Amino acid sequence: MPESKPPASEGGGDFWSSTLISSIFGLEPAVYGVAGVVAGASIVFFAFIGFDVVATTAEETKNPQRNVPIGILSSLAIVTGLYIAVSLIITGMQSYDEIDPTDAAPLATAFTAVGQDWIGDVIAIGACIGLTVVVMILMMGQTRVAFAMARDGLLPPVLSKVHPTYGTPYVITVIAGVGVAVMSGFVPFATLGHLVSIGTLFAFVLVSVGVVVLRRTRPDLPRAFRAPAVTLVATLSVLLCGYLMLNLTGETWVRFGVWMLIGIVVYFAYGARRSNLAREESGEKAVPGR
Numbered sequence: 001m002p003e004s005k006p007p008a009s010e011g012g013g014d015f016w017s018s019t020l021i022s023s024i025f026g027l028e029p030a031v032y033g034v035a036g037v038v039a040g041a042s043i044v045f046f047a048f049i050g051f052d053v054v055a056t057t058a059e060e061t062k063n064p065q066r067n068v069p070i071g072i073l074s075s076l077a078i079v080t081g082l083y084i085a086v087s088l089i090i091t092g093m094q095s096y097d098e099i100d101p102t103d104a105a106p107l108a109t110a111f112t113a114v115g116q117d118w119i120g121d122v123i124a125i126g127a128c129i130g131l132t133v134v135v136m137i138l139m140m141g142q143t144r145v146a147f148a149m150a151r152d153g154l155l156p157p158v159l160s161k162v163h164p165t166y167g168t169p170y171v172i173t174v175i176a177g178v179g180v181a182v183m184s185g186f187v188p189f190a191t192l193g194h195l196v197s198i199g200t201l202f203a204f205v206l207v208s209v210g211v212v213v214l215r216r217t218r219p220d221l222p223r224a225f226r227a228p229a230v231t232l233v234a235t236l237s238v239l240l241c242g243y244l245m246l247n248l249t250g251e252t253w254v255r256f257g258v259w260m261l262i263g264i265v266v267y268f269a270y271g272a273r274r275s276n277l278a279r280e281e282s283g284e285k286a287v288p289g290r
Contacts (some may be wrong), residue, residue, distance in 0.1 A: 002032040002096065020253055021246040032096075042247035045197040051075055053141035056148075065224045139176050146172045153279070154271035194252040195259070201241045202256070208234040208241070 015023050019039065031039070054071040058064040086107070094110045103109050105127060108120040147169035150159035163170040183192070212234045214221065227233065272278060 015250040016254075017249055017251065019247050020250055021243075023250055024246075038244070039247045042197060042201075042244040044193075045201060045244060053137055053144075056141045056144040059144075069225065135180065139173075139180055143169055143173045143176050146176070149271075152277070153275035154267070156270075191252075191255075194248055195255055198245055198248050198252050198256045199259070201245045204241045205238050205245075208237040 021027050051072050054068055054075070058068050061067050090107060090110050093114055098113075099106050100109070105124055108124040108127070111117070111120040111123060146155060147160055149155045150157055150172070159172045159175070160169065161171045162168065212231055215230060
């Protein structure tokens with residue numbers, strides 16, 4: 001592994017462009033080495049999300065107790081193997097210090113550099129198709145999450161409407177599609193990638209904490225899925241995800257804070273009082289159909 005070293009100076013170095021761990025603890029950012037790997041992992045973490053969409057579609061799956069774990073673990077194993085294989089091949093084709101960090105398509109460029117232009121074109125086309133498919137899959141996951149929240153009363157019930165013919169939550173699907181189209185026209189891809197990474201990492205932290213808390217506070221709940229050493233795995237997940245989050249820039253953290261603030265306002269202004277759980281605790285009847 002190449003030795004860790006400071007990145008090339010790009011100017012700035014203020015809170016907005018520096019990683020949070022640098023701003024808080026004064027640690028210097030690095031490329032290459034273990035520190036560089038961790039910093040890179042926090043940025044490209046979004047490349048490994050989407051597998052959780054399998055879990056959000058559990059209600060639409062036959063025998064989810066068996067099929068959901070198989071789907072998540074097998075897809076993770078296949079993609080990880082492909083990533084490792086591609087990295088090994090590209091490293092053998094082109095030295096790491098010859099790769100332009102500002103290149104939007106370094107994989108295609110690597111093949112072009114060795115005279116395989118047509119393969120570079122195929123990879124570029126495949127990358128565009130792959131990104132489109134990933135966006136559509138994530139949109140499907142988001143609509144299912146919002147659908148479940150609306151069904152539970154945390155969002156307006158109109159969002160939980162199901163199409164009479166296709167059986168899909170069409171209202172929230174249309175809203176999500178329009179929202180994604182608007183954001184894609186005004187927000188840079190790198191900014192979206194960082195926001196997706198920090199949002200997903202934070203969600204993993206919350207899930208890990210929630211699993212441990214519910215194991216202790218609600219041991220009576222039915223649990224369709226079991227995992228060994230849950231407390232240890234959840235603790236490691238919180239620590240590792242938290243550390244990866246610290247390796248994202250202050251600008252990303254500020255945007256994430258604003259987005260979280262909007263969510264908190266929506267929750268306390270609407271969901272906290274109108275949710276089915278709140279209605280049950282106050283002695284009211286839950287809204288039928290939720």
